[in-house]
Amino acid sequence: MSAFYHRCRFLFLPLFVTALSLAIFQFSQPRLNAWHETIAQLPFWLLSISILIAIQFNRSRLAYLAALLQAYYLFTSSAQFTIEGLDNYSEQLLLGGVFTITWFAFIKDRGLLSPHSLIRTLGIILSFSAAFGWQWANVTFDNDLKLYLPEFITIEIRTLILLSLCTLLVFLRGLWLSNLVSTAIVITLLLWGVNFLLPNYLPSAVSLSMLAIIYLLTVLADSYFLAYRDELTGLASRRALYNLVLSLGRKYTVAMLDIDHFKKFNDTYGHDVGDQVLKLVASKIAEVTGGGKAFRYGGEEFTIVFSRKDLSSVLPHLEKVRKEIEKYDIVLRDEKRKKQTKAKRNKAQERNSKRVVNVTISIGVADHQHRESFEQTMKEADKALYRAKKKGRNQLSE
Numbered sequence: 001m002s003a004f005y006h007r008c009r010f011l012f013l014p015l016f017v018t019a020l021s022l023a024i025f026q027f028s029q030p031r032l033n034a035w036h037e038t039i040a041q042l043p044f045w046l047l048s049i050s051i052l053i054a055i056q057f058n059r060s061r062l063a064y065l066a067a068l069l070q071a072y073y074l075f076t077s078s079a080q081f082t083i084e085g086l087d088n089y090s091e092q093l094l095l096g097g098v099f100t101i102t103w104f105a106f107i108k109d110r111g112l113l114s115p116h117s118l119i120r121t122l123g124i125i126l127s128f129s130a131a132f133g134w135q136w137a138n139v140t141f142d143n144d145l146k147l148y149l150p151e152f153i154t155i156e157i158r159t160l161i162l163l164s165l166c167t168l169l170v171f172l173r174g175l176w177l178s179n180l181v182s183t184a185i186v187i188t189l190l191l192w193g194v195n196f197l198l199p200n201y202l203p204s205a206v207s208l209s210m211l212a213i214i215y216l217l218t219v220l221a222d223s224y225f226l227a228y229r230d231e232l233t234g235l236a237s238r239r240a241l242y243n244l245v246l247s248l249g250r251k252y253t254v255a256m257l258d259i260d261h262f263k264k265f266n267d268t269y270g271h272d273v274g275d276q277v278l279k280l281v282a283s284k285i286a287e288v289t290g291g292g293k294a295f296r297y298g299g300e301e302f303t304i305v306f307s308r309k310d311l312s313s314v315l316p317h318l319e320k321v322r323k324e325i326e327k328y329d330i331v332l333r334d335e336k337r338k339k340q341t342k343a344k345r346n347k348a349q350e351r352n353s354k355r356v357v358n359v360t361i362s363i364g365v366a367d368h369q370h371r372e373s374f375e376q377t378m379k380e381a382d383k384a385l386y387r388a389k390k391k392g393r394n395q396l397s398e
């Protein structure tokens with residue numbers, strides 16, 4: 001999967017869907033007014049469920065954020081606080097939330113029952129204290145600051161600059177990581193901002209319910225990827241293969257692919273280099289044409305399933321994969337590179353410019369026969385793979 005495609009899938013698509021949902025909500029708002037009472041109750045239920053699910057799946061940052069949003073909604077939906085209390089502190093709340101979210105964008109998920117919880121709790125308290133401190137200093141030293149800053153940089157502009165900086169940091173971090181949890185954090189920041197800066201655009205019951213749903217979807221989708229994706233190569237895993245089998249019809253073709261002499265390769269270059277090569281070979285296999293779906297079956301073995309295709313129609317596509325890998329000059333990265341000084345790195349680069357390796361693969365392919373189970377078809381493909389190896393490797397056998 002290219003980096004751009006990955007970003008589109010895990011960052012831009014969720015952002016687009018959120019923006020679309022907001023637009024649809026605006027459009028249908030008049031009709032939703034009749035549901036006002038029910039909508040007002042939604043955040044309590046949805047946020048509570050998302051806290052429990054996030055804890056269960058060890059997504060501690062989402063659990064903390066959901067708990068903070070729950071606390072915020074509890075206070076703001078209570079008339080006593082809204083009218084006299086919290087309204088006066090809305091800027092500090094906005095800023096405190098933004099500081100917390102920005103900090104969360106840069107830390108990792110940790111177990112909730114660990115010493116890290118204490119640090120997280122202290123961090124949240126610090127974020128809100130910093131927000132109160134900023135607001136106090138911004139107002140108190142306004143006259144002094146005016147002597148040094150241009151006139152148009154007012155108290156509000158200074159706060160806005162700070163908010164924009166935090167937003168930029170969180171967005172860049174989201175872009176860098178491009179995973180669902182960091183995207184959920186980017187969306188939290190955006191909706192938190194909208195909630196305070198454009199209060200009439202979206203009732204907080206709706207924005208908080210949306211966030212709770214986003215957290216739930218994030219945890220579920222993340223767990224799905226954990227279960228069905230191979231961590232090293234990013235390809236679909238063997239479990240995903242057996243999931244696909246459930247939806248296969250009668251006509252399909254299975255190919256088994258195996259890297260040639262990989263043991264020797266590992267022995268010569270080391271296991272880490274072997275991992276790099278596995279990753280790169282997998283990326284080539286994933287590009288298979290003709291409607292094939294690639295899986296890492298295990299170790300250095302891969303499977304491609306062509307649904308609704310017979311043997312003769314898939315052969316050119318498999319041959320193309322074999323040839324692509326045969327002519328692929330794999331440039332090895334130096335794992336220690338990050339720790340090296342610039343001078344050492346240049347020397348290493350010189351040496352590494354020669355670190356180009358090549359591997360080949362053998363492929364066995366079989367199509368599904370009447371009354372045959374998937375396992376039997378795979379066995380036939382495996383036998384064909386064995387024949388390809390016997391014929392001298394770097395071959396495609398039926």
Ligand SMILES: Nc1nc2c(ncn2[C@@H]2O[C@H](COP(=O)(O)OP(=O)(O)OP(=O)(O)O)[C@@H](O)[C@H]2O)c(=O)[nH]1
Pocket residue numbers: 232258259260261262263264266270271272273274275278298299300389393
């Ligand atoms: N680096 C790395 N090596 C792996 C991984 N999984 C399996 N291997 C190695 O792949 C090698 C497979 O070796 P064999 O099954 O003997 O076959 P081969 O050396 O590829 O030889 P042929 O298949 O006969 O061409 C073993 O050395 C495994 O340790 C992995 O995730 N990373």
